[in-house]
Amino acid sequence: MSAMSNLVRAGFWRRVGAMIRKEFVQLRRDRITFATIITIPLMQLVLFGYAINTQPRNLPTAVLLQESSDVGRSILKALENTKFFKITQQVHDEAEFDRVLAAGEVLFAIEIPRGFERALRRGDRPALLVAADATDPVATSTALGALNNLVALALRNDRSIPDGGTPAFEIRTHARYNPAGSSQLNIVPGLMGTILTLTMLIFTALSVTREVERGTMESLLAMPITPLEIMLGKIVPYVLIGFLQAALIVGAGVLLFDVPILGNIVLLAALSTLFIATNLAVGYTFSTLAQNQLQAVQMAMMFFLPNMLLSGFIFPFLGMPVWAQWFSEGLPLTHYIRIVRSIMLKGSTLADLHYDALALVGLMLVAMIIAVTRFRRTLD
Amino acid sequence: MIAPGQASDVVIDVHGLTKSFGGRTVVRDLSLQVKRGTIYGFLGPNGSGKTTTIRMLCGLLTPDQGTGTCLGYDIRTETEKIKRQIGYMTQRFSLYQDLSVRENLEFVARIYGLPQPAKAASDMIEHIGLVGREEQIAGLLSGGWKQRLALGACTLPGPQLLLLDEPTAGVDPKARREFWNEIHALAARGLTALVSTHYMDEAERCHEIAYIAYGELLAHGTVDEVVRQSNLTTFSVTGEGLVQLAAELEKKPGIDSVAPFGASLHVSGRDAAALEAAIAAHRDHTGLNWKQIDASLEDVFIGLMAQAKDNVT
CATH class of the missing domain: 3.30.70.260 (ACT domain)
Structure with missing residues (x-):
């Protein structure tokens, strides 16, 4: 009895061994899978390791100087010394102050009010206004936290200011667009882009390879239909599906998480449709490049990861080094995150968003041109 | 000089077709002439180059060398025109397995721009004897029914030339016989058919045959001629x-x-x-x-x- 079970057990390992051996042989033949085993961890680790920074520094900041004074300059210098703020522009009035924040040109705007120095010397504890774009609370909260030390340090060396044991001035922070710093207000629009990216990519990435694998492509190629017609025919149905998904997410965001839609909902719908079409075009391009459905999914994943991690959804866009920011301009989700946050939380208009909208159109056309030229009209 | 696409005596006229894949020559210096209204049997063992030749004729593969015309159109430069007038039945069932019989036929009708796709599909369903099965999913049909559907789909747009790649593989004798009766009926109406097969009895049902092995055309003519020449x-x-x-x-x-x-x-x-x-x-x-x-x-x-x-x- 025990001899018998030993025999069965010996056979067990022989069969497992045979299976393992076969899997390795197949893996070696499948070059793309083999390549992804190496490249996904290496490439992504290097890329994300250097690019992602959860404590972003050198965030673009605008200043509105209502008076020109030595203390003002000292405070701005101290701000820059924290390394969190980088003064990129000087604005001249309140309207411009609001506009640069709304357009996303800067994350912070600082106002030194008229009479600030005089009030300071009198010991009146004047207020310095720091307005932050809080649509992405992660990006701004650390920098705002650093402000607390600033008051004590900024004017340490200025002996003409009375030291009454209390801070010499007050910093009044104003978290715009998301005053409570609610992360849901940021995450719901971001998730919308991420979910759409993933589902749209997979839908079309499989479309051509599925026809090739099932053998239906041979018939289709023998019929009088052009690559452009095939592509449009495969993308259009999913635009509708993507639109439905987007509507579901927006609806849930509004109903369950009280996410506001300050901007024009028609503009949101139109730009979302553009974003959906762009991702479908990218996915379709993968399906013309891949040899089989597995490869297509692998390509979609390789594209999805940087979209999710570098677009500014999870980690602050402005926290990344410049090269990573340039890289991310080539990802549809980067532009869409800006579009969705701006329309929903800031009430931005097309005039504010024309750059991102054009970028999406450009990316879509590039993908479509690659897809149509790469589409194999023959079985060669 | 006969205008392309017009009735001429020779439907397929190719010379010196050569095709290799990865250094292996699959078809070597193959020349073929097929006359209008002929049922032309294309015989040869597995891997002899039959499928590759058929794919070159319908523009799915570009020959490495050789020239020729199919329905009067250049097989290198006018493949789009060829595609409008041929019906190609692939070796493996290549209609949509997850569409019904009717949906498959209507799809083909719409791609070819037939004026009334629904009616064309209904007529074809009746013609191929699939009435009552039109809503059945194509992938669930038996081998014989799949083959009928595939033939129906490639004759639906009214092609002048049928390229049938091993259409009767895996089909029972009764279905094979009905299939050949249908091919003869189509040929009687002026259609030309190039049919590849392994079966000797099918060769004898062809007006002319060609035998290909190792990528080379070894013999061609009527069955009697081929036997006599040997x-x-x-x-x-x-x-x-x-x-x-x-x-x-x-x-x-x-x-x-x-x-x-x-x-x-x-x-x-x-x-x-x-x-x-x-x-x-x-x-x-x-x-x-x-x-x-x-x-x-x-x-x-x-x-x-x-x-x-x-x-x-």
């Missing part, structure tokens, strides 16, 4: 110890092929005198019964294959 002398042997006899005979010069046919052995050679000399020692064996017979198409093909193999290796 100059094959064949003996049929019955009796005891045929397996041993076959092993002995195969090595002898003058014998091109030895092949068992049921209870008998067919021994063939191109040179009648050499063949007689080779078998002379065995003819007087008791228990063996030798008889000279007319070479069958199969003898001819087995001989051609042996001969081609000698040339290649």
Whole structure:
């Protein structure tokens, strides 16, 4: 009895061994899978390791100087010394102050009010206004936290200011667009882009390879239909599906998480449709490049990861080094995150968003041109 | 000079087609002429280049060398025009497995721009005898029904030329017979059909045949012509110890092929005198019964294959 079970057990390992051996042989033949085993961890680790920074520094900041004074300059210098703020522009009035924040040109705007120095010397504890774009609370909260030390340090060396044991001035922070710093207000629009990216990519990435694998492509190629017609025919149905998904997410965001839609909902719908079409075009391009459905999914994943991690959804866009920011301009989700946050939380208009909208159109056309030229009209 | 696409006598006219994949020549210097209204049988063993040739004819593959026309259109530059007028039935079922019979036919009708796709599909369903099954999912049909549907789909747009790649593989004899009746009915209406097959009995149902092996066209013409051209002398042997006899005979010069046919052995050679000399020692064996017979198409093909193999290796 025990001899018998030993025999069965010996056979067990022989069969497992045979299976393992076969899997390795197949893996070696499948070059793309083999390549992804190496490249996904290496490439992504290097890329994300250097690019992602959860404590972003050198965030673009605008200043509105209502008076020109030595203390003002000292405070701005101290701000820059924290390394969190980088003064990129000087604005001249309140309207411009609001506009640069709304357009996303800067994350912070600082106002030194008229009479600030005089009030300071009198010991009146004047207020310095720091307005932050809080649509992405992660990006701004650390920098705002650093402000607390600033008051004590900024004017340490200025002996003409009375030291009454209390801070010499007050910093009044104003978290715009998301005053409570609610992360849901940021995450719901971001998730919308991420979910759409993933589902749209997979839908079309499989479309051509599925026809090739099932053998239906041979018939289709023998019929009088052009690559452009095939592509449009495969993308259009999913635009509708993507639109439905987007509507579901927006609806849930509004109903369950009280996410506001300050901007024009028609503009949101139109730009979302553009974003959906762009991702479908990218996915379709993968399906013309891949040899089989597995490869297509692998390509979609390789594209999805940087979209999710570098677009500014999870980690602050402005926290990344410049090269990573340039890289991310080539990802549809980067532009869409800006579009969705701006329309929903800031009430931005097309005039504010024309750059991102054009970028999406450009990316879509590039993908479509690659897809149509790469589409194999023959079985060669 | 006949205008492209217009009625001309020669529907397929190609010369010197050559195609290799990864350094292996699959089709070598192949020339073929097929006349309008002909059922042209394309025979040869697996891997002989039949499918590759058919794909070059319909523009799915670009020949490495060679030129020619299909329906008067250049097979290199006018493939889009060729595609409008041919019906190509692939070796593997290549309609949508997850669409119904009707949906598949309507899809084809719409791609080809037929004026009333729904009506065209209904007519075809009736014609191919699939009434009552039109809502069935194509992937769940039996082999014979799939083949009918596939033929229906490729004749639906009213092509002038059918390219059928092993259409009867895996189909039962009754369905095969009905299939061939349909091909003859279509040919009677002026359609041309190029049909690749393994089956010898199907070769005999063709007006003309071509035999291809190792990428080369070895023989073509009517069945009688091919048999006559082969100059094959064949003996049929019955009796005891045929397996041993076959092993002995195969090595002898003058014998091109030895092949068992049921209870008998067919021994063939191109040179009648050499063949007689080779078998002379065995003819007087008791228990063996030798008889000279007319070479069958199969003898001819087995001989051609042996001969081609000698040339290649």
